[in-house]
Amino acid sequence: MNGDIRTLLSRHLPDYRVRSVRPLGEGLDNMVYEVNDELLVRRNKATTPDENRQEVARLAALRELSPLPVPEVVFADDESGVIAYHKLPGEPLNRHPAADLRHGAADLRRLAEPLGEFLTALHGASTARMREVAPLDVYPAPTLLRDAELDYRDVESHVPEKQRPLVERFFEEPPPDEPRSLRFCHNDLGAEHVLVDAEAATITGIIDWTDAAITDPSHDFARIYRDLGPEFFEATLSHYDFPLDDADRARVLFYARCALIEDLAYGLSTGPRHYADAALAHLAWTFA
Structure with a gap:
């Protein structure tokens, strides 16, 4: 190759x-x-x-x-x-979790402001204009839930037994309502796609725009929640100019859980193991 x-x-x-x-x-x-x-x-x-x-x-x-x-x-x-x-400078944020940043979790929180401002600009872009360069991506929540359960059944034996009830409850709950509006989104904003300078605790770039689409903005927040936790999600949201109501928050959590199960299954099958390791490490806060 x-x-x-x-x-x-x-x-x-x-x-x-x-x-x-x-x-x-x-x-x-x-x-x-x-x-x-x-x-x-x-x-x-x-x-x-x-x-x-x-x-x-x-x-x-x-x-x-x-x-x-x-x-x-x-x-x-x-x-x-x-x-x-x-090549943009910096390293993917998933290689520098809060405990490993030189000055601790406070530096991770410093990343929330530029990330919130970035999402404001992204989601505020003209949908008509961005539709010329990005596809429409609408995947019904009931289908996502069914796919997530199928993935989970393949790998549930790898989930610690005490955490399995958290995931099982998720499958018993009804999926959230569909979004009222769609915006231009990165659509795969996991920590591996946020580049940072760990010394300065600054974001140096956003990469991997392959999946960018006109879709539910909650998708972008979902992976932030999954990878960096609810406190960082709230900190990012405090610098975001558009409102997220209870229905939006429900979809953030729903998408985060589906995405975690997808990564777990991928990392335990054909993908790199670190996807599964991160999914297991973040399972408690994502499904709590």
Whole structure:
């Protein structure tokens, strides 16, 4: 695969000297390679040429919209599903949980303000304009709940026995009402997609916009809740300019629980184990 990446680099950047190519990570949809410690080359496993072109256009629109850095495209190869970016500084936030940040949990809370302002700008974008560069993503809550239960039944033996009743109660509860309005969202805003400078406790970028869509804004808050906990969710919300009522909060919690089960199943099957480890570590606060 490294040879394929070198071939693409030679084709699109003929004067660029490639000194190193190394796999950086793999998710549900993408494989990412680091080139010369300065470029990231992302290959989508299932995208179409039109979807690849749409993502490039989306990133261009985001660079005007987002108050936080987003990837700058160097080149795209639509037939192979590849997009190359300049590497943003920082490390994914999931590698720097609150206990590991140099100055402790207070520094994590400092990230809430820029994240809340970022989500305000994102969700406040013109839906009509962003519909040109992002698909509509509407997945009914009853279907999400059914899928989550199917995933859970495959992996429930890995959940500590004392925590299983928390998850079982979730499946007994009715799904929340559907959202009243849809907005432009990142749609996969887990801690692994928030880059931070741990020394300065600042956000240095938001990455992986493959799943960005016109959808329920509660999806963006759900992964914040799942990965960083209810206190950080509330801190982020205090810097968010749009109201979240009780129905919105119910969907945040619902989506967070579904997303945690999805990560647990993925990490215990075909995905990296750290997805499952994080899901188990965050299960108590997500299902409490």
